[in-house]
Amino acid sequence: MPSTPMTADALLSVRDLRVTFRLPQAEIRAVDGVSFDLNRGEVLGIVGESGSGKSQILFALMGLLAGNGRTAGEAMFGGRNLLALSPRELDRVRGSEMSIVFQDPMTALNPYKRVGDQLAEGLIVHRGLSRDAAWKEAVAMLDRVRIPDPVARAKAYPHQFSGGMRQRVMIAMALLMKPAILLADEPTTALDVTIQAQVLDLIAELARETGTAVILVTHDLGVVARACDRVLVLYGGQVMEEAAIDTLFDRPRHPYTQGLLEAMPRLEGEETARLGTIPGTPSARRGPGCPFAPRCDRSIAICSQEAPMLLTNGSHRIACHVEGADAAA
Secondary structure, eight states, X not given: OOOOOOOXXXXXXXXXXXXXXXXXXXXXXXXXXXXXXXXXXXXXXXXXXXXXXXXXXXXXXXXXXXXXXXXEEEEEXXXXXXXXXXXXXXHHHBTTTEEEEOSOHHHHSOTTSOHHHHHHHHHHHHHOOOHHHHHHHHHHHHHXXXXXXXXXXXTSOGGGSOHHHHHHHHHHHHHTTOOXXXXXXSTTTTSOHHHHHHHHHHHHHHXXXXXXXXXXXXSOHHHHHHHOSEEEEEETTEEEEEXXXXXXXXXXXXXXXXXXXXXXXXXXXXXXXXXXXXXXXXXXXXXXXXXXXXXXXXXXXXXXXXXXXXXXXXXXXXXXXXXXXXXXX
């Protein structure tokens, strides 16, 4: 697929990102030529089934891949290619300029350290604050993410918090340094629906206040609809479709996107209506054609023989032999 031209005012420009993992018997392509821009103050959603490569994009940007992982391509941020930085250079970026909220806050937080100390650590390391000054800012941020009695809670340990409160701590930690970019890796997966909504609203609100751009990874289109301005639909490590959120929900073009939307529960309509399903299961094996072709009920001969180009029509991009012709018009 051809690279997308870089947008002049983009905060982050990712071009032809590839992530591979070397196994004893084979090499797995987890991300296969993904390109996108992230603009200032924007919330960009990346959606797809488990195994589509969503989280690996975030880990590649942060330099947090497993030891057998390798990256190629470019991720330009502040005049630097994040993929080419040394570990020491990445340490200066992580936390201060770019932060991440992990999927499971219980394993992301240190169970042996008080919450306040974990929040204060970044301020001490990156901004050179004294422990007392850093502690005060940590308490203030806990209050900002609406944790009750923040002075007392800063002295507590992670196991003394509920799942929703631990995720708020992770958001506080990520935003404490006022990063330009916040990466959120399925931050609401383990939370109930009410707490999910609160966490999403909190991320969006604090991002607006601080001007932070957000990349939100999820498999839940309901989360995307609530929180995002624009969305990438990923399958098999490749972008199938990209559009503004209203466009994607009103006029989805790719058969995979349409299948995901048909599988969403709806309140309106007949109570007996069955949810749509996508036949088959994702596979790590890649042929020469479209990765979704083996599961697509609209597949034609060329779909299994040749990878579709990612064609652009305004701000809408689609990679599909069947539907993509109109996008180039």
